[in-house]
Amino acid sequence: MSGIAVSAPRLLLRRLHHVMAGRGAPEQRLDEIVRLIAGNMVAEVCSCYLMRAGDVLELFATEGLKKNSVHQTRLRLGEGLVGDIAAHARPLNLSDAQSHPQFAYRPETGEEAYHSLLGTPILRGGRVIGVLVVQNRTRRTYTEEEVEALQTVAMVVAELVSSEQMIASAEFSDTAGNATLPHHITGRVLAEGLATGFALMHEPRIEVKRTLSSDSVQELKRLDNAVSALQSSVDALLVATNTLFSDESKEIFEAYKMFAHDKGWLKKLQEAVKSGLTVEAAIKRVQDDTRARMKEITDPYLRERLSELDDLANRLYLHLDGRSQVDRRNLQQDTIVVARNMGAAELLDYDRRHLKAVILEEGTRASHVAIVARALGVPVIGQCEEVIETAETGDFILADGEHGQVFLRPAEDVQEAFYRSMRQREERQAKYAALRDKPNQSKDGVSLILNVNAGLLIDVDHFHDFGADGIGLFRTELQFMVRSQMPKVDEQTELYSGVLDKLNGKPVVFRTLDVGGDKMLPYLRTKPEENPALGWRAIRIGLDRPALLRSQLRAMVRAAAGRELSLMFPMIAEVSEFLEAKAILNKEIERAKKRNGGGPSKVNVGTMIEVPSIVWQLPQLLREVDFVSIGSNDLMQFFFAVDRGNPIISDRYDTLSPSLLSLLRQIARSCEEAKTPFSVCGDIAGRPLEVMALMGLGYRNFSMSPEMMGPVKEMALSADIGKIEPFVRSLCGVRDHSVRDQLRAFARDHSIIV
Ligand code: PEP
Numbered sequence: 001m002s003g004i005a006v007s008a009p010r011l012l013l014r015r016l017h018h019v020m021a022g023r024g025a026p027e028q029r030l031d032e033i034v035r036l037i038a039g040n041m042v043a044e045v046c047s048c049y050l051m052r053a054g055d056v057l058e059l060f061a062t063e064g065l066k067k068n069s070v071h072q073t074r075l076r077l078g079e080g081l082v083g084d085i086a087a088h089a090r091p092l093n094l095s096d097a098q099s100h101p102q103f104a105y106r107p108e109t110g111e112e113a114y115h116s117l118l119g120t121p122i123l124r125g126g127r128v129i130g131v132l133v134v135q136n137r138t139r140r141t142y143t144e145e146e147v148e149a150l151q152t153v154a155m156v157v158a159e160l161v162s163s164e165q166m167i168a169s170a171e172f173s174d175t176a177g178n179a180t181l182p183h184h185i186t187g188r189v190l191a192e193g194l195a196t197g198f199a200l201m202h203e204p205r206i207e208v209k210r211t212l213s214s215d216s217v218q219e220l221k222r223l224d225n226a227v228s229a230l231q232s233s234v235d236a237l238l239v240a241t242n243t244l245f246s247d248e249s250k251e252i253f254e255a256y257k258m259f260a261h262d263k264g265w266l267k268k269l270q271e272a273v274k275s276g277l278t279v280e281a282a283i284k285r286v287q288d289d290t291r292a293r294m295k296e297i298t299d300p301y302l303r304e305r306l307s308e309l310d311d312l313a314n315r316l317y318l319h320l321d322g323r324s325q326v327d328r329r330n331l332q333q334d335t336i337v338v339a340r341n342m343g344a345a346e347l348l349d350y351d352r353r354h355l356k357a358v359i360l361e362e363g364t365r366a367s368h369v370a371i372v373a374r375a376l377g378v379p380v381i382g383q384c385e386e387v388i389e390t391a392e393t394g395d396f397i398l399a400d401g402e403h404g405q406v407f408l409r410p411a412e413d414v415q416e417a418f419y420r421s422m423r424q425r426e427e428r429q430a431k432y433a434a435l436r437d438k439p440n441q442s443k444d445g446v447s448l449i450l451n452v453n454a455g456l457l458i459d460v461d462h463f464h465d466f467g468a469d470g471i472g473l474f475r476t477e478l479q480f481m482v483r484s485q486m487p488k489v490d491e492q493t494e495l496y497s498g499v500l501d502k503l504n505g506k507p508v509v510f511r512t513l514d515v516g517g518d519k520m521l522p523y524l525r526t527k528p529e530e531n532p533a534l535g536w537r538a539i540r541i542g543l544d545r546p547a548l549l550r551s552q553l554r555a556m557v558r559a560a561a562g563r564e565l566s567l568m569f570p571m572i573a574e575v576s577e578f579l580e581a582k583a584i585l586n587k588e589i590e591r592a593k594k595r596n597g598g599g600p601s602k603v604n605v606g607t608m609i610e611v612p613s614i615v616w617q618l619p620q621l622l623r624e625v626d627f628v629s630i631g632s633n634d635l636m637q638f639f640f641a642v643d644r645g646n647p648i649i650s651d652r653y654d655t656l657s658p659s660l661l662s663l664l665r666q667i668a669r670s671c672e673e674a675k676t677p678f679s680v681c682g683d684i685a686g687r688p689l690e691v692m693a694l695m696g697l698g699y700r701n702f703s704m705s706p707e708m709m710g711p712v713k714e715m716a717l718s719a720d721i722g723k724i725e726p727f728v729r730s731l732c733g734v735r736d737h738s739v740r741d742q743l744r745a746f747a748r749d750h751s752i753i754v
């Protein structure tokens, strides 16, 4: 990975440092900078164009072109060579610029005298904020060192343009000041709730606040310290995980180790620092260089390696000044985490006392991070375009998880309106709390079972606040996902018995391990799959690795000694799978009886209905099971062949479509005939309008995320099931894409609160 130095001549940087540290108006300093660059690079011209509102590049300073063209010469993004450099965010190196098809002649500049041109974008936070150009009369090709030098200098210009004084300056106010202005993004609600807090970037990007250092020796020391810390953390990771990780993961860590000790990479960083850059700027320059190479390389193996190097640069940055010490488990203030996307386990890494909301650039409602967040009562707003680029760590944020709105650095009047909404929400919560002790039934007196979903012991702490009848789905995989190694049987037993203790006799349904798909365990060896949602997951893993399932069932049987145990298997696609899994359970029950005469007082074994194929074996299945529960998230995914985690299509079909309602009616009817208890525990069981429809189809048992108990119960108390049933059943036969509007109108006409 060794290569040429990514630095600029030391003398030039020292002079630039002088200008940056000096006083004077920003425009004067920019003039001085272009003069210095021209002189140093032996160029007749050096010009700086900055982006104005409306994507227009305006000449702000020049050495060599006619002075009266400053603030006169303007090019649209994509127009001329300057516009082309900005549009593609990459340098151009031309020995004969005027023969280039993109050349746009501007007579006011007098540039017809110059043939060769080297230009580079001025970048800030990944966005082009201007273009820096040098020109020469002779036809010459600039060397790679010169290209790199100009790129380094462009970083200095970016710093000047973005510095506080420049933003205050009227000339620059519409160019680079965006990062401090209020900004509003509309996304989608993935988990309900309102929150305020300070932004924390889940993966901090390299932020270069200062490009030039005043003391290279001191900077070199900072770099050395950060590199040593990085190397030991990578080495330690490798040793600690050697026995736990799969071969693929180990390979990645080995590659990290190789790069972390790579002499070429380190030398490049040291040279950049020695030339006068800060460590941050040096890392950024080396990273930019890696990224530029990545763009050119098509070989997937090499690209992979370069992307590891890119990642390593991010990690190194985290080690600067002990920054890796930022401890997700001990947040210091109310925090709103901003991420492109994240896994459920990563969410659980954060300190629950201070984690107030999560903002994602991607994400869907059915993704597991959203499910876990709902269980924890943490609002999540997803599909927020460009939030990674617009938010900065420390920004104050209002997260509106009712309407899918995110307000970055909000103005005072917006804050006041938001606090009013928060008070109203609190009032609504108080109203729901008042419903808690009312019986769970419909307006016409039909009894309902309203359960909550859970997955960790902390969820269960608040169980009794919700007025739930029990836990309808306990996702046991969460305990596995939050750890770096497989929990032992004793640890699993402790969790399950803790849950049963806290429930104090109220029913709880444990679901056996449902991993795979988008719920990966780092310590479980799996081969990469092309379609993980259709792959090796849930009960398929349990049956192929019976030791894993057996140890979990052993823990459940032990935990429930002398008490009732209810458990179900996920992703059952055919009856034989259920029978096989149940046989393993029976052996564990026998074992417990033989060992200490113990075992649960009663065992109820059920299955999730998530794979459509099982619906065609329902009569056979229902003869074997004690109950079934519909996992509508996966059922919907497989029914419509639509990836639940893919925002492009996850909303393409409606849960309130006549076809899905017909399927749900068919399942209910089969269960009614077989007299087998049935429930719904997917996301739709927590949405009032959907629950109203399900009640009309015969469903009486719902398990939902705890914060939806209030709205669902309020709806049920206002709903007359006798009237809903004929209406909803008639809708199953219509041809519409969705019957949501009809159901909403029905609710309105019958004063049902949805
Ligand atoms: C479901 O698929 O609806 C379900 C409840 O399981 P999970 O969301 O955990 O896959």
Ligand code: MG
Binding pocket: 570, 610, 631, 633, 634
């Ligand atoms: Mg599922």
